[in-house]
Amino acid sequence: MFKLAVKSLLARKLRLLLMVFAIVIGVSFVVGSFVISDSLRSTFNSLATNIEGTTDLTVRTSQDFGDNALRPPIDQSNVDLVKKLDGVQAVEGTLNVFSGITPIKANGDPVKRNGPPIIGINTVTSPELNQLIPVDGRPPSGEGEFALDVDAAKDFEFVVGDTYTVLLPAGSKQVKLVGTFAFNSAANDTTGAVLVAFDTPAAQKFFSLEGRFSEIAISVAKGADLAEVQARIAEKLPAGAEVVDRSVKIQETQDDFDEIATIFGSILLAFAMVTVVVSAFLINNTFRIIIGQRIRELALLRALGATGRQVTISVIGEALVIGVVATFIGLFAGIGLAVLLKVLFSALGFSLPDGPLEILPRTIIAATLVGVGVTIVSALLPALKVRQIPPIAALGDDFQLQGTGLRRRIIVGGAVTGIGAVLLGLGLFGSLDTTALLLTLALGALTMFVGINLLSPVFAVPVARGLGWPIARFRGVAGQLARDNSARNPRRTSSTAAALMIGVALISMVAVVGASIKDTFTGLLDNSVEADFFVRPDNAADPTAGFSPDLTAALRARPEIESVEAFRFAQQSVRVGGKTKDLQGTDFKNLLQHLNPDIISGDVPAAGPNDVLVHKDPAKDLGLQVGDSIDMLFIDGKTETLRVAAIYDDASILGNWVVSLDLWDRHFTATVDQFVTVRSLDRTDPTAAAKAVEVETAVYASVKAENKAEFKKTQQRRVDSFLAVVQGMLILALLIALLGIYNTLRLSIYERTRELGLLRAVGMTRAQMRVMIRWEAAIVAVFGAVLGVVLGVLFGVAAASALPSSFIKSITLPLGSLVIYVLVAAVFGLLAAIFPARRAARLNVLDAISHN
Amino acid sequence: MTSIPPPQSPTDTRLAARAVSATKIYGRGDTEVRALDDVTVGFEPGRFAAIMGPSGSGKSTLMHCLAGLDTLTSGEVFIGDIALSPLPEKALTLLRRDKVGFIFQAFNLVPTLNALENITLPLALAKRDADDAWLDEVVTTVGLKDRLTHRPNELSGGQQQRVAVARALASRPDIVFADEPTGNLDSRTGAEILSFMKHAVRELGQTIVMVTHDPVAASYADRVVFLADGKIVDEMQDPTADAVLDRLKHFGD
Ligand SMILES: Nc1ncnc2c1ncn2[C@@H]1O[C@H](COP(=O)(O)OP(=O)(O)O)[C@@H](O)[C@H]1O
Numbered sequence A: 001m002f003k004l005a006v007k008s009l010l011a012r013k014l015r016l017l018l019m020v021f022a023i024v025i026g027v028s029f030v031v032g033s034f035v036i037s038d039s040l041r042s043t044f045n046s047l048a049t050n051i052e053g054t055t056d057l058t059v060r061t062s063q064d065f066g067d068n069a070l071r072p073p074i075d076q077s078n079v080d081l082v083k084k085l086d087g088v089q090a091v092e093g094t095l096n097v098f099s100g101i102t103p104i105k106a107n108g109d110p111v112k113r114n115g116p117p118i119i120g121i122n123t124v125t126s127p128e129l130n131q132l133i134p135v136d137g138r139p140p141s142g143e144g145e146f147a148l149d150v151d152a153a154k155d156f157e158f159v160v161g162d163t164y165t166v167l168l169p170a171g172s173k174q175v176k177l178v179g180t181f182a183f184n185s186a187a188n189d190t191t192g193a194v195l196v197a198f199d200t201p202a203a204q205k206f207f208s209l210e211g212r213f214s215e216i217a218i219s220v221a222k223g224a225d226l227a228e229v230q231a232r233i234a235e236k237l238p239a240g241a242e243v244v245d246r247s248v249k250i251q252e253t254q255d256d257f258d259e260i261a262t263i264f265g266s267i268l269l270a271f272a273m274v275t276v277v278v279s280a281f282l283i284n285n286t287f288r289i290i291i292g293q294r295i296r297e298l299a300l301l302r303a304l305g306a307t308g309r310q311v312t313i314s315v316i317g318e319a320l321v322i323g324v325v326a327t328f329i330g331l332f333a334g335i336g337l338a339v340l341l342k343v344l345f346s347a348l349g350f351s352l353p354d355g356p357l358e359i360l361p362r363t364i365i366a367a368t369l370v371g372v373g374v375t376i377v378s379a380l381l382p383a384l385k386v387r388q389i390p391p392i393a394a395l396g397d398d399f400q401l402q403g404t405g406l407r408r409r410i411i412v413g414g415a416v417t418g419i420g421a422v423l424l425g426l427g428l429f430g431s432l433d434t435t436a437l438l439l440t441l442a443l444g445a446l447t448m449f450v451g452i453n454l455l456s457p458v459f460a461v462p463v464a465r466g467l468g469w470p471i472a473r474f475r476g477v478a479g480q481l482a483r484d485n486s487a488r489n490p491r492r493t494s495s496t497a498a499a500l501m502i503g504v505a506l507i508s509m510v511a512v513v514g515a516s517i518k519d520t521f522t523g524l525l526d527n528s529v530e531a532d533f534f535v536r537p538d539n540a541a542d543p544t545a546g547f548s549p550d551l552t553a554a555l556r557a558r559p560e561i562e563s564v565e566a567f568r569f570a571q572q573s574v575r576v577g578g579k580t581k582d583l584q585g586t587d588f589k590n591l592l593q594h595l596n597p598d599i600i601s602g603d604v605p606a607a608g609p610n611d612v613l614v615h616k617d618p619a620k621d622l623g624l625q626v627g628d629s630i631d632m633l634f635i636d637g638k639t640e641t642l643r644v645a646a647i648y649d650d651a652s653i654l655g656n657w658v659v660s661l662d663l664w665d666r667h668f669t670a671t672v673d674q675f676v677t678v679r680s681l682d683r684t685d686p687t688a689a690a691k692a693v694e695v696e697t698a699v700y701a702s703v704k705a706e707n708k709a710e711f712k713k714t715q716q717r718r719v720d721s722f723l724a725v726v727q728g729m730l731i732l733a734l735l736i737a738l739l740g741i742y743n744t745l746r747l748s749i750y751e752r753t754r755e756l757g758l759l760r761a762v763g764m765t766r767a768q769m770r771v772m773i774r775w776e777a778a779i780v781a782v783f784g785a786v787l788g789v790v791l792g793v794l795f796g797v798a799a800a801s802a803l804p805s806s807f808i809k810s811i812t813l814p815l816g817s818l819v820i821y822v823l824v825a826a827v828f829g830l831l832a833a834i835f836p837a838r839r840a841a842r843l844n845v846l847d848a849i850s851h852n
Numbered sequence B: 001m002t003s004i005p006p007p008q009s010p011t012d013t014r015l016a017a018r019a020v021s022a023t024k025i026y027g028r029g030d031t032e033v034r035a036l037d038d039v040t041v042g043f044e045p046g047r048f049a050a051i052m053g054p055s056g057s058g059k060s061t062l063m064h065c066l067a068g069l070d071t072l073t074s075g076e077v078f079i080g081d082i083a084l085s086p087l088p089e090k091a092l093t094l095l096r097r098d099k100v101g102f103i104f105q106a107f108n109l110v111p112t113l114n115a116l117e118n119i120t121l122p123l124a125l126a127k128r129d130a131d132d133a134w135l136d137e138v139v140t141t142v143g144l145k146d147r148l149t150h151r152p153n154e155l156s157g158g159q160q161q162r163v164a165v166a167r168a169l170a171s172r173p174d175i176v177f178a179d180e181p182t183g184n185l186d187s188r189t190g191a192e193i194l195s196f197m198k199h200a201v202r203e204l205g206q207t208i209v210m211v212t213h214d215p216v217a218a219s220y221a222d223r224v225v226f227l228a229d230g231k232i233v234d235e236m237q238d239p240t241a242d243a244v245l246d247r248l249k250h251f252g253d
């Protein structure tokens, strides 16, 4: 039986190729996403070890929660404290500042990388702890000099000896580039980050960290016992400081990197899964058609004595061969894809570190499960149906495999769709953790796709006829035949359309969510923003990016400007009621003149420095009323008891917790402003204020100032470019669907050879035949797209209502885009039909008539 | 072998269709088959002609070449006064659509179209309106009036062939070619179809050329042309089944 399966496959090479191709795409994506995230992780891991250099112990402030980047600096008096201890070889205070630092290029543009940050550091003198290897020039000394890492200097064309402007937390400075260096090794292990170095006193001053360091690095003397030295240091440290060894630091860095690699890999994997599911539909459809065409051959086998089981096994055998071959190819294709993706990302400016490709056994197992598993599952039902074929069918003319009855189809399809909907509902409105949530959603969507696919033959005929009506009306008898052909095999039409449906559904869902987010934001700007101008760092990708408060002060000093409101925020930086929360800081006095967060109760302008503004949701959860007290634990380990001054409704800009900047400065080190709104003195004509804003921000090349309309547009564009990336990846699913349409058409044309010959014999021209085939494909494609849009809108509305109201207040249907998707699907259908149509038109009439 | 000259000169342009020195060779060298070997024959308008001969004698090949479905190796075929060999593919298609009707042995109908749509298919392809009176006459003649909205799978084999006959006649072609139109039917149904065809020639003035190997079918025709090994070997006017059978028995003598 197995030999038979292989023979039968080889007899149909093109079909085999198409199926293999569909699976290869899915498998290669799975492999590619695993390989790239594993490689990233392993590269990062070795890097995490490397960049610790020779530092044995690190003294720093202790921090119970929150991101490492938010860790408060440590007082420099601790350096001397440690220095005197036994067993300590060298001690250096180090600075790593992640925000507010931007060197300006010779042409006036700010230095900017997509992703990796710009980090301000100090130079250290002790050879044991120095990680900067001079490349050109010399180390900086004094407030007039700086150095850059060698890659940044090269990429942004900085010349040693020239003077540049560098924007710093303490303001903008003119400094001379006196040298370049490689970090940690000759390879310059910055993972793409830009390093800007000053000598220690200048760095402390420029970074607004006088008398403080980010950490204190310690090298232990040869022969000294590390644990003993650590204990000795710990004993001497003041409260709120800690000493950790190398392994702790390495682990922390690895965890941070791991998070990035995991997110990256998961996103890729999600897209991979989409392509796998679409491929499964394609394979299933192809198997079903092929078996339909081979009924006579299979019946002959039965007549010659093969049992139903043997015939079924031979079909599954075919699937197995296809799956194995495709997995094998997909494995290599996936590795190629990983390489390609890396190149692509660095071309886009997201540099990923170099390193060997990691191909773990897990990757190969996953590839096999997907490749072989999906193929066999897809072939299973058609293979089981084969048992129905009676030996007598070998003789008869028109044996058709029994499709599922209408009633049963409605019941089963409806039930499956229902289960999918329940799963989706559970995911969207239940409270699951992230992994379970994503799994539930994915499973729910998949189940719904299968359910709709089961149901859709029930309505495929009327819908296809309806969609085909204009074509039948305006493209003559060829159009009419196209419509009839698209409706003649509802099962097949549905399955072919299903592959397209999935891609279109996901794209439509993203479009609905995106449009709703955009509209929410636009509405917000129109209704609740009172300010005239918005000043923000250019680098929107970095949530910690900011600029010197000098700019805020300069704006405030302009007579054309009525008032200026500065905002700062820090993710996961406080604990309230035992949970870690994001925090915003601003001034209460003028806040309502800039923003209108829909105050429910309380008085914002009268709020004092130790007051807090709370969004209604957490207020409700914690049972807070205006005037109540609440304890807030800050990242520096100190707790403040705050009075609730007001409760508000709109969290879209303010978030859930807002404190005064006075309180902020007491607990956070990042002294940069992250967002500033400006109100014109002249309320009717903001031209003068616009000029003032322009003049003041001109000095800050990395700062962007926008009026309301521009700000609105920028925010919309941000959503749009995110949508474009997601939809771009989903296009792949559409391409596979295209392949599915192509495949089905090819097979259908083969089946109908004699009919096509007859049409040609009685006078159908080649052009008319092409029209017929093309429009058949277009109708099927549009059927799939319409189903997809309907499902996508459902998914989108569900997802939008599950999102918090700070993202989505009201749901917007992007009707224009949805119509475009359907039209694009029609074009896709027409494209997919190009070759099958040409093939049909070229059929030799006589051969076709005598074909059987 | 005797060769009886055709009753009218094959160069006569009043003929509905004719072949002049038509030769068709399949394959090359050892496998070369002369399916048609210098055949010259003409078919008068308004008559019912049958082409007979043993299996493999070249009947279908002759018909296909006459109808513009296949091309000759050498020689020429004409529909009316149009020579087919210089025509490009598209012109041939249009010629088939407008001037030729077809009835095949089986699979004559498009399964997605109903009987009426099948009948008017060549007209629809040409975007020509049906001549309603004529259509009505054809449909009545073949007895399909109450079956017009039925799909092929709702019709019996005989009914399907009647639809095929009606289709072949509907566009008033200059000539209708039928390749074993009754080959798949039982003799009673076959007789019905043949009567319709005969009727179409007698009463409606159509021209029909029919390939058959059945002497009874041939007896419906006005004239029988006998083919053997790709050559015209004989012909007979107003044939009877017995005469044809008798003639066939002496084939290869
Ligand atoms: N496409 C073809 N290729 C090769 N030989 C062919 C082809 N079609 C027909 N023949 C040969 O040409 C001869 C005549 O065939 P055909 O016209 O079909 O005969 P008939 O219809 O009288 O049975 C036969 O020997 C047949 O084998």
Ligand SMILES: [Mg+2]
Pocket: B059, B060, B061
């Ligand atoms: Mg024949």
